Amino acid sequence: MATYDIEVITQDGASVHVQCTENEDVITASLRQNVILMSSCREGGCGTCKADCTNGDYELDRNLQALPQEEEEQGVVLLCSCYPRSDMTVELPYTAERISYTTVDREFSAEIISITPIAPNVIQLVLRRSRKDDGSTYAAIFEPGQFFDIEIPGTDIWRSFSPCSLPNADGDFEFLIRVLPDGKFSNFMKNDAKPGMLVNVRGSSGNFYLHNNGLQPRYFLAGGTGLSPVMSMLRQMHERGDPNEARLYYGVNKPEEIFYADEIAALAKKMPNLTAQICVWHAEEGWTGAKGNVVEILKSDLEASGAKPDMYLCGPPGMVDATNQMCDGLSIPRDKVCSEKFLASGSSGG
Ligand SMILES: Cc1cc2nc3c(=O)[nH]c(=O)nc-3n(C[C@H](O)[C@H](O)[C@H](O)COP(=O)(O)OP(=O)(O)OC[C@H]3O[C@@H](n4cnc5c(N)ncnc54)[C@H](O)[C@@H]3O)c2cc1C
Numbered sequence: 001m002a003t004y005d006i007e008v009i010t011q012d013g014a015s016v017h018v019q020c021t022e023n024e025d026v027i028t029a030s031l032r033q034n035v036i037l038m039s040s041c042r043e044g045g046c047g048t049c050k051a052d053c054t055n056g057d058y059e060l061d062r063n064l065q066a067l068p069q070e071e072e073e074q075g076v077v078l079l080c081s082c083y084p085r086s087d088m089t090v091e092l093p094y095t096a097e098r099i100s101y102t103t104v105d106r107e108f109s110a111e112i113i114s115i116t117p118i119a120p121n122v123i124q125l126v127l128r129r130s131r132k133d134d135g136s137t138y139a140a141i142f143e144p145g146q147f148f149d150i151e152i153p154g155t156d157i158w159r160s161f162s163p164c165s166l167p168n169a170d171g172d173f174e175f176l177i178r179v180l181p182d183g184k185f186s187n188f189m190k191n192d193a194k195p196g197m198l199v200n201v202r203g204s205s206g207n208f209y210l211h212n213n214g215l216q217p218r219y220f221l222a223g224g225t226g227l228s229p230v231m232s233m234l235r236q237m238h239e240r241g242d243p244n245e246a247r248l249y250y251g252v253n254k255p256e257e258i259f260y261a262d263e264i265a266a267l268a269k270k271m272p273n274l275t276a277q278i279c280v281w282h283a284e285e286g287w288t289g290a291k292g293n294v295v296e297i298l299k300s301d302l303e304a305s306g307a308k309p310d311m312y313l314c315g316p317p318g319m320v321d322a323t324n325q326m327c328d329g330l331s332i333p334r335d336k337v338c339s340e341k342f343l344a345s346g347s348s349g350g
């Protein structure tokens with residue numbers, strides 16, 4: 001099988017080389033070599049992995065949702081769906097600081113510690129990395145905001161989930177998982193998963209994490225279980241004592257879908273720099289919090305204040321797309337907006 005050299009050049013001129021076989025997409029090949037380029041859905045749907053190919057030949061998957069024909073004709077590629085046919089040079093629209101490099105094993109086994117329903121369609125799942133042969137623990141290492149892929153035991157079906165917990169020495173991960181009707185992982189969670197069971201986990205992955213932009217305010221918008229990585233980021237801000245103003249806009253459809261309200265309130269109490277709003281779209285009488293579409297509520301706050309904060313968006317693709325468009329409309333530069341879409345069927349097979 002042919003292997004090609006891919007030179008990846010960042011916006012600030014750094015150059016990284018990865019080796020990619022003809023059957024591999026560039027994101028997968030880079031991950032294999034512990035070079036974490038920006039990506040999210042890894043199936044052509046979000047555009048996070050867009051790059052300019054300035055040299056070389058390649059094939060792209062067909063019907064890529066996030067690559068308009070005119071961009072494709074200009075040599076724009078989605079690296080998650082791009083297979084080399086020669087050595088290539090690609091230019092990234094972000095700086096070297098946004099490429100990360102893992103130092104820990106990427107695939108490991110973990111034990112299910114607990115499975116707890118916390119809202120009608122949301123389960124809290126706690127995993128612990130299996131012990132080393134000598135009985136000592138592996139740490140849970142990731143950048144808050146990143147995700148892991150978890151395999152349904154006995155299948156080769158993987159789904160992506162982002163911990164709401166912080167990295168820790170005990171090897172524990174807490175996930176908030178939305179249960180969908182007839183979803184494969186959802187069915188596993190509802191019917192088969194039991195404490196004590198082992199699952200394979202892969203990661204950490206992704207470029208959804210806090211970026212160091214000095215003292216810029218940070219606004220977080222989370223839809224449903226999109227709250228999970230956002231909680232991890234906010235907890236990291238608290239742990240590090242980041243002084244940046246932080247605002248959380250957490251949106252759900254109905255009051256009964258709210259979860260983690262106590263954890264949010266507890267964090268806001270400990271962080272005087274955090275303001276948190278739970279926004280209920282279809283609020284019934286008696287709901288005293290914010291009412292309406294969370295994107296619209298954020299928009300009217302931004303319009304009123306004229307603020308141009310760093311933005312962190314996570315949740316359903318429609319909500320993230322609408323917020324990106326809103327940021328464009330308010331002239332918030334794209335490089336201040338970091339997002340993660342919870343796309344259907346995870347990022348990695350199955
Ligand atoms: C980077 C990343 C991080 C993620 N992190 C989380 C997380 O922390 N918590 C979490 O709950 N989810 C998260 N997801 C989504 C998760 O990976 C699964 O895709 C989702 O839970 C559905 O898996 P499933 O196997 O149960 O459903 P599937 O078997 O994949 O799908 C079953 C049916 O539901 C539909 N469907 C699938 N996903 C959705 C959706 N999001 N909304 C509406 N319909 C859908 C499908 O089209 C299909 O008809 C993340 C996704 C990505 C890409």
Ligand code: FES
Pocket residue numbers: 038039040041042043044045046047048049050066078079080081
């Ligand atoms: S389009 Fe490549 S990661 Fe989403």
